[in-house]
Amino acid sequence: MRLLQYPRLVREEIFSNMEYETIFSLSLTSRNLLKLLKQSKWKPIEVAFVFDWRKFQIHFGDSTAPLELISKTFDWYDIFPYGFFCGQQVHKLETKGESREEIVMRMYNHISELFQKCQSLTFGARISASDTSYYVPIPSLNIATFKVWTSKYLTTFMKNHLDLKLLVLEEQPTKICSIKRFREVPDIINIRNLRVVCFEKHFLAYMRNFKGVNAYFCGPTEAYQIRNFVYGWLNGQYSENLNLIHIEQEDGERFGPDLLENYRQNQWDLNKMPLEYQLDEGDKYYTQFPGPFKMENAVYVQRESDGKILSLQNTSRVFIGCVWNHEDVFKE
Amino acid sequence: MSSTEQGTSSAAPAEPTTAPESAAAPxxxxxxxxxxxxxxxxxxxxxxxxxxxxxxxxxxxxxxxxxxxxxxxxxxxxxxxxxxxxxxxxxxxxxxxxxxxxxxxxxxxxxxxxxxxxxxxxxxxxxxxxxxxxxxxxxxxxxxxxxxxxxxxxxPTDAEDEAAEKEAKKRAGKEAAGETAAAAGDAK
Missing domain, CATH: 3.30.710.10 (Potassium Channel Kv1.1; Chain A)
Known part of the structure; x- marks a missing residue:
C-alpha cells in the first residue's frame, strides 16, 4: 500500500483519523512525509516535554497531568542516545552524535514544523528532576510544571519564558520531601495563571507575591486564612490584576457551613446582579476550572478605594472568589 | 452476465410517519x-x-x-x-x-x-x-x-527519495536533450 499514491484529500482524511502519537511517528519516517503532514490543519494540540533524571519524554496532551495517567510517551534516555522508547518499541533516530540538548531542540523544531498549521499549538514542560540543569529551555513555552524548585531558579525561569501563561507548582508533602529549599516562594510570581498544590505553605504565602490574574490552589485551608484573604483584598494587599481565586480543600478536609457568615449582610441578588462569572477567553484553556461560575448563594464585599467587588462562594470542598468592576455588578 | 441484484422486489419509497396505512401511496x-x-x-x-x-x-x-x-x-x-x-x-x-x-x-x-x-x-x-x-x-x-x-x-527513505529525484532529473534532462536534438533534426 503506497500512502503517497493517494490523492491529497484522501491522505488528509486518513491523517484526520490518526492519533497525534502516530502522526508524530509518521513524521519521523522521511522529510517528504513531514512536508506532506505540515500542510494539514490540525486541531488544537498540547505537546509536553518532561525533563527528569538523565532522560526526557515527549507526550501529547495535558502537560500538567501526572505521568502515570499518560498512556503513551516517547522516552529519550541519555544512556541510549539512539532513539525513543515508546512502550515496548524503540523508535530509532539518526542522531549524528547530537547532545541531549540538541535532540530536544531538534524535536521542538520538528514538532513546531509538523503542526505549523494547527489552530493552537501549546508547549508545556514538566520539570521533574531536582537538578534543574536537566531542563533544556523550550522556546515559546506556555505551561510549566514544577515538582521541586528554588525561588532563585523560578525567578530566572519566569524571566526567560515570557510566553508562559500558566505556572504549576506541585509541593511535595512533608513525609516525602522535607528539604526546605524546595518550597521557597519567589518574590514575584508574574505569570497570568498560577496553580499550586500546597502542603507545606498555605495559599496566602503565594498570594502575597502573585501578580497575575487567576490563581488556583489545592491543599489544606483553614477558615481564618480565607478571612485573612478577604481582609487583605479589601486593603489592597494583592495583585491589582487579580480576577479569580479558586481554592480546593485537600481530600478529607472540609470548609464549615459558616465560612462566609461574616459577609451574609451582602447577599448576591440574582434579580439585579450577574448570574455567572466568566473568565477571559484566553485564560479558559489554562485553567483547571474554566467556569462559568454560577453566582447562586454568593455573598460579596466591596473595596472602598476603587469600588471593586469581590464575590465569595463556597461548598464544603471549594472556595471561589471573583473580582468584579463595580459597574459590571450594579448596572444602572 | 453476473448480477448482484438483491432480489426483484422494489424498495418502497419512504412514507411520512403520520400518514395512515390505508392512505399509503402506491x-x-x-x-x-x-x-x-x-x-x-x-x-x-x-x-x-x-x-x-x-x-x-x-x-x-x-x-x-x-x-x-x-x-x-x-x-x-x-x-x-x-x-x-x-x-x-x-x-x-x-x-x-x-x-x-x-x-x-x-x-x-x-x-x-x-x-x-x-x-x-x-x-x-x-x-x-x-x-x-x-x-x-x-x-x-x-x-x-x-x-x-x-x-x-x-x-521511501530520505536516501531513496533523493535517488529517485536525481533519477527523475536525469531523465528529464535526457528527454529535453532528445527533444532539442529532434527539433534540430527537423530544422535541417
Missing part, C-alpha cells in the same frame, strides 16, 4: 442501472443503492432510462478492478436506504485490496464508505514505530 417500481469494472462483469444495482455514490447519482439523476436502455448502456469503470467494484456494489446494496453505522467491520483486511478500495470509493465519491476505509487505513499503523509504518505504507 409503490413506485424501483429502477435499476448496470455498472461494470475492468473485468467487464456487469452488476445490476438499484438506483436507491447507487445514491451512495455522488458520482453515479449525478450521472443517472436526469437520464430517465427505461430498463432496456439501462441494460444496454452499463456504466463502465475501467479503472476499477472487478472484485473491488463487486465490494462497492455489495456495500451500496447492504446500506441502501439505511442510516450508515458508525463502524463498518466488513472492510477487507488485506492492505492491497483496501488500497484499491479506497481509490475506487474516492473516485465514485461514496463519502461514508470512504470515511470507513480511511479509518481502517489509519488503524493499520496505530501504535507502530516509524520503521513499521514505513514498511506498511511503503514510504
Amino acid at each position: 409503490e413506485v417500481p424501483e429502477s435499476f442501472y448496470y455498472v461494470h469494472g475492468k473485468d467487464k462483469v456487469v452488476h445490476k444495482v438499484s438506483a436507491g443503492a447507487l445514491q451512495h455514490s455522488a458520482l453515479i447519482h449525478g450521472m443517472i439523476s436526469n437520464l430517465g432510462y427505461t430498463e432496456e436502455q439501462a441494460k444496454a448502456n452499463p456504466f463502465p469503470f475501467e479503472n476499477i478492478d472487478g472484485d473491488i467494484l463487486q465490494m462497492v456494489v455489495d456495500w451500496c446494496n447492504q446500506h441502501k436506504g439505511k442510516p450508515t453505522p458508525p463502524e463498518d467491520t466488513n472492510l477487507p483486511k488485506q492492505k492491497e485490496k483496501l488500497f484499491d478500495l479506497v481509490l475506487a470509493v474516492n473516485y465514485l465519491e461514496i463519502k461514508e464508505l470512504l470515511t470507513y476505509c480511511c479509518k481502517q487505513v489509519a488503524m493499520m499503523v496505530k501504535g507502530k514505530s516509524p520503521e513499521e509504518i514505513r514498511e506498511i505504507w511503503m514510504i
Whole structure:
C-alpha cells in the first residue's frame, strides 16, 4: 500500500483519523512525509516535554497531568542516545552524535514544523528532576510544571519564558520531601495563571507575591486564612490584576457551613446582579476550572478605594472568589 | 452476465410517519442501472443503492432510462478492478436506504485490496464508505514505530527519495536533450 499514491484529500482524511502519537511517528519516517503532514490543519494540540533524571519524554496532551495517567510517551534516555522508547518499541533516530540538548531542540523544531498549521499549538514542560540543569529551555513555552524548585531558579525561569501563561507548582508533602529549599516562594510570581498544590505553605504565602490574574490552589485551608484573604483584598494587599481565586480543600478536609457568615449582610441578588462569572477567553484553556461560575448563594464585599467587588462562594470542598468592576455588578 | 441484484422486489419509497396505512401511496417500481469494472462483469444495482455514490447519482439523476436502455448502456469503470467494484456494489446494496453505522467491520483486511478500495470509493465519491476505509487505513499503523509504518505504507527513505529525484532529473534532462536534438533534426 503506497500512502503517497493517494490523492491529497484522501491522505488528509486518513491523517484526520490518526492519533497525534502516530502522526508524530509518521513524521519521523522521511522529510517528504513531514512536508506532506505540515500542510494539514490540525486541531488544537498540547505537546509536553518532561525533563527528569538523565532522560526526557515527549507526550501529547495535558502537560500538567501526572505521568502515570499518560498512556503513551516517547522516552529519550541519555544512556541510549539512539532513539525513543515508546512502550515496548524503540523508535530509532539518526542522531549524528547530537547532545541531549540538541535532540530536544531538534524535536521542538520538528514538532513546531509538523503542526505549523494547527489552530493552537501549546508547549508545556514538566520539570521533574531536582537538578534543574536537566531542563533544556523550550522556546515559546506556555505551561510549566514544577515538582521541586528554588525561588532563585523560578525567578530566572519566569524571566526567560515570557510566553508562559500558566505556572504549576506541585509541593511535595512533608513525609516525602522535607528539604526546605524546595518550597521557597519567589518574590514575584508574574505569570497570568498560577496553580499550586500546597502542603507545606498555605495559599496566602503565594498570594502575597502573585501578580497575575487567576490563581488556583489545592491543599489544606483553614477558615481564618480565607478571612485573612478577604481582609487583605479589601486593603489592597494583592495583585491589582487579580480576577479569580479558586481554592480546593485537600481530600478529607472540609470548609464549615459558616465560612462566609461574616459577609451574609451582602447577599448576591440574582434579580439585579450577574448570574455567572466568566473568565477571559484566553485564560479558559489554562485553567483547571474554566467556569462559568454560577453566582447562586454568593455573598460579596466591596473595596472602598476603587469600588471593586469581590464575590465569595463556597461548598464544603471549594472556595471561589471573583473580582468584579463595580459597574459590571450594579448596572444602572 | 453476473448480477448482484438483491432480489426483484422494489424498495418502497419512504412514507411520512403520520400518514395512515390505508392512505399509503402506491409503490413506485424501483429502477435499476448496470455498472461494470475492468473485468467487464456487469452488476445490476438499484438506483436507491447507487445514491451512495455522488458520482453515479449525478450521472443517472436526469437520464430517465427505461430498463432496456439501462441494460444496454452499463456504466463502465475501467479503472476499477472487478472484485473491488463487486465490494462497492455489495456495500451500496447492504446500506441502501439505511442510516450508515458508525463502524463498518466488513472492510477487507488485506492492505492491497483496501488500497484499491479506497481509490475506487474516492473516485465514485461514496463519502461514508470512504470515511470507513480511511479509518481502517489509519488503524493499520496505530501504535507502530516509524520503521513499521514505513514498511506498511511503503514510504521511501530520505536516501531513496533523493535517488529517485536525481533519477527523475536525469531523465528529464535526457528527454529535453532528445527533444532539442529532434527539433534540430527537423530544422535541417
